[in-house]
Structure formats: C-alpha cells, structure tokens
Amino acid sequence: MSETTRRSVLAGAAGVGAAAVLAACGSTGTGTSGDQAADTGAVAKTSDIPVGGGKVFKDRGVVLTQPTAGDFKAFSSVCTHQGCPVHDVNDGTINCDCHGSRYRIADGSVKVAGAGGSPAQQKPLPGKTVTITDGQIFVS
Secondary structure, three states: OOOOOHHHHHHHHHHHHHHHHHHHHHOOOOOOOOOOOHHHOOOEEHHHOOOOEEEEEHHHOEEEEEEEOOEEEEEEOEOOOOOOEOOEEEOOEEEOOOOOOEEEOOOOOEEEOOOOOOHHHHOOOOEEOEEEEOOEEEEO
C-alpha cells in the first residue's frame, strides 16, 4: 500500500493548476472556422481576412493580415518577446496580451515593445510566404 504525503498532494495540485493556466492561454483568440478550407491545406479564404485587419490561426502557428485590399501577409503567431502566442489583430496591430507587445500588420515590425522594452523585444514577427490560389490562402 502506498502512502500519500502532503508534499505529493501539493505537487500534484500544482501540476494541475499549471496545466489549467496553459490550457487557458492557448484557448483564447481565433482559430479555424467552418468557412476555411483546412482540408485543402489552405489556411483561410481571402474573404475570411478583413481589409486593415487580420486573424490569428493558433492551430497553424500563423497570423494572416490584409493591410490594404488584396495585399495579404503572413507572420508567425509566436510573440518575439517571450514566446507567448499572439492573441488577436485589432486597430492595425497584431497583439500579444502576455506583456503588451504590438506588431504592425503590414510588416510584423514592433510598434509597442512588451513590458520592459529591452532590445530583445524589438524583434519583428517572422514573416512567411503567402500564395493565393482560387481565393484560398496558403502559407509556407
């Protein structure tokens, strides 16, 4: 018969709490929707991405933006500040809620550095290659 110690109970509770926090962080923001053609390998339809805005596709690790009509951009959805997933696209920026970093939708450059503003936080979001075929957006 094994003996349960207070230390093992507390360690288990801490692990469950950490898992809940991580799950909550990963479940916010936008992801795939019914009108996207994920089964074709496309990330989204061009009509899914608003002009002057964008969408975060956490399950694909990408942010798609459309700074001006017909000009589609793709960036990594991982914040360069501390590796948090970016949360949303709003008011012309790609936003990370972990520490307040904001990236421009046109080129992924830093508009507002995260808390502390150190030089390491001045890295833009890495860009990705966008290909559009028949109204479908593919990213590589």
